[in-house]
Amino acid sequence: MKQTGSEILCESLLKEGVEVIFGYPGGQVLPLYHTLTDYPKLRHILVRHEQGAVHAADAYARVTGKVGVCLATSGPGATNLVTGLANAYIDSIPMVAITGQVPMAMIGRDAFQEADITGITLPITKHNYLVTDVNDLARTIKEAFYIAGTGRPGPVLIDLPRDIQQAAAEFHYPSKVHLPGYKPTRAGNQLQVKKAVKLIGEASKPVIIAGHGVRISGAYKELRQLAETTNIPVITTLLGISSFPETHELSLGMLGMHGLACANMAVTDSDLIIAIGMRFDDRATGKISAFAPSAKVVHIDIDPAEVGKNVKVDVPIVGDVRTVLLELNKEIAPGDHSDWLSRINGWKKEYPSGVEIRESDTILPQYVIRKIWEKTQGQATIVTGVGQHQMFAALHYYYDKPNSFITSGGLGTMGFELPAAFGAQVGLPGEPVWCIAGDGSIQMTIQELGTIRQENAPVKIAILNNGFLGMVRQWQELFYDHNYSATPLWCPDFIKISDGYSIPARNVTCKAEVEAAIEQAAATDGPFILNFIIEPEENVYPMVPPGAGINNILHEPKKEAC
Amino acid sequence: MAAAKHTIVALVADRPGVLNRMASLFRRRGFNIDSIAVGHSETPHLSRMTIVAEGTTTQVEQIRKQVEKIIDVIRVQDITSQDIVTRELALIKVKATAENRSEIMQIVDIFRAKIVDVSAGSVMVEATGDEEKVDSLYNLLKPFGIMEMTRTGRIAMPRGDQVNRRTDVESEK
Numbered sequence: 001m002k003q004t005g006s007e008i009l010c011e012s013l014l015k016e017g018v019e020v021i022f023g024y025p026g027g028q029v030l031p032l033y034h035t036l037t038d039y040p041k042l043r044h045i046l047v048r049h050e051q052g053a054v055h056a057a058d059a060y061a062r063v064t065g066k067v068g069v070c071l072a073t074s075g076p077g078a079t080n081l082v083t084g085l086a087n088a089y090i091d092s093i094p095m096v097a098i099t100g101q102v103p104m105a106m107i108g109r110d111a112f113q114e115a116d117i118t119g120i121t122l123p124i125t126k127h128n129y130l131v132t133d134v135n136d137l138a139r140t141i142k143e144a145f146y147i148a149g150t151g152r153p154g155p156v157l158i159d160l161p162r163d164i165q166q167a168a169a170e171f172h173y174p175s176k177v178h179l180p181g182y183k184p185t186r187a188g189n190q191l192q193v194k195k196a197v198k199l200i201g202e203a204s205k206p207v208i209i210a211g212h213g214v215r216i217s218g219a220y221k222e223l224r225q226l227a228e229t230t231n232i233p234v235i236t237t238l239l240g241i242s243s244f245p246e247t248h249e250l251s252l253g254m255l256g257m258h259g260l261a262c263a264n265m266a267v268t269d270s271d272l273i274i275a276i277g278m279r280f281d282d283r284a285t286g287k288i289s290a291f292a293p294s295a296k297v298v299h300i301d302i303d304p305a306e307v308g309k310n311v312k313v314d315v316p317i318v319g320d321v322r323t324v325l326l327e328l329n330k331e332i333a334p335g336d337h338s339d340w341l342s343r344i345n346g347w348k349k350e351y352p353s354g355v356e357i358r359e360s361d362t363i364l365p366q367y368v369i370r371k372i373w374e375k376t377q378g379q380a381t382i383v384t385g386v387g388q389h390q391m392f393a394a395l396h397y398y399y400d401k402p403n404s405f406i407t408s409g410g411l412g413t414m415g416f417e418l419p420a421a422f423g424a425q426v427g428l429p430g431e432p433v434w435c436i437a438g439d440g441s442i443q444m445t446i447q448e449l450g451t452i453r454q455e456n457a458p459v460k461i462a463i464l465n466n467g468f469l470g471m472v473r474q475w476q477e478l479f480y481d482h483n484y485s486a487t488p489l490w491c492p493d494f495i496k497i498s499d500g501y502s503i504p505a506r507n508v509t510c511k512a513e514v515e516a517a518i519e520q521a522a523a524t525d526g527p528f529i530l531n532f533i534i535e536p537e538e539n540v541y542p543m544v545p546p547g548a549g550i551n552n553i554l555h556e557p558k559k560e561a562c
Numbered sequence: 563m564a565a566a567k568h569t570i571v572a573l574v575a576d577r578p579g580v581l582n583r584m585a586s587l588f589r590r591r592g593f594n595i596d597s598i599a600v601g602h603s604e605t606p607h608l609s610r611m612t613i614v615a616e617g618t619t620t621q622v623e624q625i626r627k628q629v630e631k632i633i634d635v636i637r638v639q640d641i642t643s644q645d646i647v648t649r650e651l652a653l654i655k656v657k658a659t660a661e662n663r664s665e666i667m668q669i670v671d672i673f674r675a676k677i678v679d680v681s682a683g684s685v686m687v688e689a690t691g692d693e694e695k696v697d698s699l700y701n702l703l704k705p706f707g708i709m710e711m712t713r714t715g716r717i718a719m720p721r722g723d724q725v726n727r728r729t730d731v732e733s734e735k
Contacts, residue, residue, distance in 0.1 A: 305627035
């Protein structure tokens with residue numbers, strides 16, 4: 001029996017185990033939306049903007065490990081996905097985005113709501129397709145999910161002209177894919193593993209830098225075993241946060257521009273870096289020529305193109321992080337680096353900025369984050385936007401629970417937090433999800449409060465409200481002569497906004513209320529918004545000035561009592 | 563390390579947009595393409611591309627790895643350091659008069675090129691060879707007045723039994 005393209009798409013999504021689609025309807029996906037109601041197992045969630053759909057699918061994928069799915073119409077619907085696709089691409093998130101397209105006969109004629117979305121998304125998707133024959137549709141979907149979810153994950157876009165949604169074909173879902181140009185390596189080269197074992201055995205000041213790859217491959221146990229057996233300290237990248245328990249004695253926290261001094265000093269002074277599923281982003285390395293000048297580098301990554309891209313690598317091991325660590329752990333010998341560790345502990349004591357929170361009568365953002373950590377006992381999934389609040393959340397919550405920090409790392413997308421927190425909550429029903437938002441960042445996608453309300457998602461939203469675009473203001477203060485050009489930000493009354501969306505909320509204006517407010521939010525069924533009026537010109541410390549080496553650290557200045 | 567011209571050959575699926583994917587990748591990674599030539603290969607539904615780009619060995623290795631990530635690219639190699647045959651085809655339209663036509667034909671003969679069209683005021687020369695040969699011919703013809711020239715860019719293949727092919731690749735349906 002022949003089925004329509006829309007039916008084939010829905011059947012294929014079921015075959016791929018898809019449970020949730022984040023989407024927004026429009027003219028060129030009407031056939032598909034008409035069919036969707038026949039497939040109640042495919043839960044469609046209506047967002048308020050396509051960017052909300054793509055960020056929600058992104059975070060859903062991050063917390064579940066499944067391929068996130070989003071759906072938009074042609075033209076403006078499709079182009080509204082662009083930021084989210086770029087975000088998913090740079091952070092290696094498995095995702096399939098489906099877009100409607102004008103009918104085949106209209107393509108190339110600048111038809112109403114036509115955009116060349118495969119052309120537009122070429123550099124920001126792992127792969128993309130324009131389906132021109134309904135007989136290719138099932139195979140295309142199979143390939144798309146396979147490409148999105150294997151190797152180094154990434155977003156794949158399928159552009160589906162309206163007449164292809166309506167055309168009919170026999171449904172046959174292929175059991176295998178045939179992609180001669182795509183064969184990701186999983187197992188590491190044995191010889192390289194042996195070389196790594198030797199280097200690790202010889203090193204006296206080694207460090208592990210754990211990145212997002214540890215989380216993507218689910219290698220928490222394996223990483224911990226490696227660190228504990230060899231007694232080597234673990235530093236994470238921003239996206240590596242929550243790949244290793246941060247209250248562990250071997251944890252040094254995050255490195256890089258806002259990394260902890262002990263992490264940055266340890267990397268700079270190290271003689272061996274074991275880089276695991278990380279890509280030496282410039283925010284992590286600082287000035288490359290000053291980065292770990294005397295260290296050898298073992299680099300484990302599934303993407304061969306990452307090896308040697310930014311730093312010279314002595315032992316590359318291309319493969320899935322977990323698979324490689326399992327092999328490595330079989331051969332690794334116990335190590336003792338107590339001298340090295342005590343030196344690092346000296347740095348920890350010497351440079352407490354980013355860890356200690358100073359006394360203040362006003363509400364400090366660090367204090368809010370620390371209290372959320374205490375109240376949630378470190379068991380919440382924290383989702384952030386981009387800016388100062390993101391760095392405060394990275395530094396002052398202690399992530400012991402695997403995969404519990406969701407943030408826009410590579411692209412730095414403001415407005416990520418609200419839809420992403422919602423997507424994470426959909427992936428983690430019944431679990432605590434906290435959205436740490438900036439007053440600037442949240443206003444970029446604040447309409448997703450509507451989605452949260454409609455779905456009654458119990459996301460707890462903490463706005464760190466300083467009335468500034470805080471991170472930009474910080475740079476202006478430190479590097480642009482205090483010239484606050486376009487960074488003071490008028491904010492709406494967030495309580496009235498919340499009221500408009502029927503979401504309970506409260507302002508928190510004094511320090512004494514902070515704990516009670518967090519408790520109230522946590523105890524409330526459904527969503528809750530806390531608007532913390534924080535110290536307006538608080539800075540994120542430590543900080544490495546842009547373009548400097550990561551050992552060139554600005555510490556929190558001692559504030560005079562005023 | 564000094565930047566040099568590299569010859570990269572790639573076997574790619576013969577699908578719409580593959581050339582665009584390739585060219586776009588070079589562009590966004592900051593590589594200038596000197597020439598790119600593409601045509602059918604010995605296998606149905608697979609094309610072979612030759613790309614000439616300038617960069618250091620490290621840079622070219624990085625771009626090669628990035629190219630290899632394109633799903634439609636089956637295999638890619640930098641064959642610069644191998645013993646290779648490179649060719650390009652040029653068509654050169656030269657101003658010619660009854661007086662100097664035979665002189666032009668002599669030059670064309672020396673280069674084992676061909677005259678493929680003649681009119682009252684011009685001749686069209688077809689030349690194949692490596693870029694240097696085509697350049698030399700061009701320079702010698704220049705004084706007569708070049709009206710138009712078009713070149714294919716380099717295509718290349720390693721000498722001997724070595725092939726840029728995946729034996730496990732069957733022709734796609």
